[in-house]
Amino acid sequence: MSETAVLALDWGTTRLRAFRMAEDGSVLERRDAPAGIRAIDDGDFEDAFHTIIGDWLPPAGADAPLIILGGMIGSRQGWFEAPYIPCPADPESLADHAIAARTESGHALWIAPGLSLSQDGRADVMRGEELQIFGALAQLGPGRHLLCLPGTHSKWAWLEDGIIKDFRTYMTGELFDVLRRHSILGATIEHAVWSDAGFEKGLAAVRSDAGLLAHLFTVRAGALLETLPVDETGSFLSGLLIGSEVASAVRDLAPGSEVCIIGNPDLTDLCTRAVTQHGIRCRQLGEYTGAHGLFRLAEGLRTRR
Amino acid sequence: MSETAVLALDWGTTRLRAFRMAEDGSVLERRDAPAGIRAIDDGDFEDAFHTIIGDWLPPAGADAPLIILGGMIGSRQGWFEAPYIPCPADPESLADHAIAARTESGHALWIAPGLSLSQDGRADVMRGEELQIFGALAQLGPGRHLLCLPGTHSKWAWLEDGIIKDFRTYMTGELFDVLRRHSILGATIEHAVWSDAGFEKGLAAVRSDAGLLAHLFTVRAGALLETLPVDETGSFLSGLLIGSEVASAVRDLAPGSEVCIIGNPDLTDLCTRAVTQHGIRCRQLGEYTGAHGLFRLAEGLRTRR
Numbered sequence A, B: 001m002s003e004t005a006v007l008a009l010d011w012g013t014t015r016l017r018a019f020r021m022a023e024d025g026s027v028l029e030r031r032d033a034p035a036g037i038r039a040i041d042d043g044d045f046e047d048a049f050h051t052i053i054g055d056w057l058p059p060a061g062a063d064a065p066l067i068i069l070g071g072m073i074g075s076r077q078g079w080f081e082a083p084y085i086p087c088p089a090d091p092e093s094l095a096d097h098a099i100a101a102r103t104e105s106g107h108a109l110w111i112a113p114g115l116s117l118s119q120d121g122r123a124d125v126m127r128g129e130e131l132q133i134f135g136a137l138a139q140l141g142p143g144r145h146l147l148c149l150p151g152t153h154s155k156w157a158w159l160e161d162g163i164i165k166d167f168r169t170y171m172t173g174e175l176f177d178v179l180r181r182h183s184i185l186g187a188t189i190e191h192a193v194w195s196d197a198g199f200e201k202g203l204a205a206v207r208s209d210a211g212l213l214a215h216l217f218t219v220r221a222g223a224l225l226e227t228l229p230v231d232e233t234g235s236f237l238s239g240l241l242i243g244s245e246v247a248s249a250v251r252d253l254a255p256g257s258e259v260c261i262i263g264n265p266d267l268t269d270l271c272t273r274a275v276t277q278h279g280i281r282c283r284q285l286g287e288y289t290g291a292h293g294l295f296r297l298a299e300g301l302r303t304r305r
Helices: A045-056 A091-096 A129-135 A172-182 A185-189 A196-205 A218-224 A230-249 A265-276 A290-302 B045-056 B091-096 B129-135 B172-182 B185-189 B196-205 B218-224 B230-249 B265-276 B290-302
Strands: A004-011 A016-022 A027-033 A066-070 A084-086 A099-102 A108-111 A114-119 A122-126 A144-149 A154-160 A163-170 A258-262 A281-286 B004-011 B016-022 B027-033 B066-070 B084-086 B099-102 B108-111 B114-119 B122-126 B144-149 B154-160 B163-170 B258-262 B281-286
Touching: A004 A045, A004 A290, A016 A045, A016 A290, A027 A045, A066 A290, A091 A129, A091 A290, A108 A290, A114 A163, A122 A163, A122 B218, A129 A144, A129 A154, A129 A163, A129 A290, A163 A230, A172 A185, A172 A230, A172 B172, A185 A218, A185 A230, A196 A230, A196 A265, A218 A230, A218 B122, A230 A265, A258 A265, A265 A281, B004 B045, B004 B290, B016 B045, B016 B290, B027 B045, B066 B290, B091 B129, B091 B290, B108 B290, B114 B163, B122 B163, B129 B144, B129 B154, B129 B163, B129 B290, B163 B230, B172 B185, B172 B230, B185 B218, B185 B230, B196 B230, B196 B265, B218 B230, B230 B265, B258 B265, B265 B281
Parallel strands: A004 A066, A066 A108, A084 A114, A144 A258, A258 A281, B004 B066, B066 B108, B084 B114, B144 B258, B258 B281
Antiparallel strands: A004 A016, A016 A027, A099 A108, A114 A122, A144 A154, A154 A163, B004 B016, B016 B027, B099 B108, B114 B122, B144 B154, B154 B163
8 A cells, every 4th residue: 555645535424435545646446435424423433434444544653645534524513623714715725724633543634624605695605515626627627617516405616717716505405305305295296206207397387587486386286286297296396496506506607608517417417407408508527526626635735744 | 143144164274263244244253263174183074163163053943054164174185175266266256166065964064166277387276365365355446456475385366356367376484494394404593583684684685686595505504604693594594485485476566566465464574574675565454354255255155055
């Protein structure tokens, strides 16, 4: 393992992704476990850390690789709290504000900060997605790019010459989940299967200017009046929500513009369908780019050691 | 009790409101119980009916008043199912489609239908609110009126010369509730008190064209970054939701137009604040007008007996 230069851990709410990386940033080995911070009993992150990557750690006295942790592990609910730093921010500013910590076993760690934004009465935070965005810099090149990371809390970010200038969170996935589980729409959706037709109907409905709230009840009323097949209700709701998110996020883009998407194809495909309805192109940057973002921070941190 | 002409029951999801009414439509006596259809064990509506208004029923052989039931009692989950009739509709068309039923005790009942709407891929239903709208006809007079009934499922309806032409449901109250109880926003709102400042900030935020989904996460991020006082988070969310509902509902109204509101002052006051921000006047029609609506149906039903 003499070639290991960086151990990078993207430690989120639900998953822990760990990467053993070489001097040139190539990934020598990767591990992925459902050991997100919410799954760690009694906050015993030390134990989880050693369980997942204990065998990657050097013997006492050997040259230690730089160990960098990013994602929700640096939140108040995590292991060591790292601050949010305000936008605009680039990998160097993240590295500048990383927190130095040490495990009980004596290993030195760096904890990446999150990003914050506060303007015009709007407040936002991200912690983890910025690593994926910075991890895509090599693919993106200079200039201005709009990035989309769909999910439970979708993030849309404006990147300009490698600097995150602005971003916004849409609680799209979580809203789908709470409506399905806890609202009157749940009973209607219960036995729905995936339906492209339902999804397209949902996208079409929110193309009107009436807004999301004006359409949600159609999920129930449409099923009741049998104007919306029961099979389609869940996908229709998904179309309403993703369509609303995308309509908001791309509303100032000129037709022919490009949106860059990072994420699981299941989600990015739906997002792409919503985006292209606005005459905007989509470019898929990959399913996961966080390891490269952590490596960029590690490069910035070398000068701080 | 010889003067009793009509027994009118507005039997909803959470409450049962009963009215003993004279020939001229005046209310001789009213009762209000938390005996909505969701509170009736084992669907024993017969028992609840006799418990609440048994002493209003005439002795055998006497002239019986007309008994009319409206609201969710006529839904599939209710006592006797009455259909939804499509808009446009007036009190006479509701009366024409009322269902004749009979209690186990032999009392003849009429069950009011609900209203449905299906156009341009949008579907909607109401059951109960139409009685309140028709109950306000005497106050409204002829012409075109936009009515608002705020609540768990707010209803906005266009009334034209006594005919409901169009309506739309906004799941505003329910959305507040599921977000508060079941989403990540809940922990932030938990200890919030009512705050006018928070409500106004929420209204202001959704005056942008970014849409509701773009602002929800501010409830959490604002509290985290301390740009939104924790005390204000719940009212801020309330402002976001009510502001979104109202912005959608009044979007085609000319400034100086009027919206007529029916409902509990706690809710109608908030709604009024959101409406007046658009330069539109509000007129409060009363807290509850359903008894008069049921009486209008009863008048139509006299010719059917």
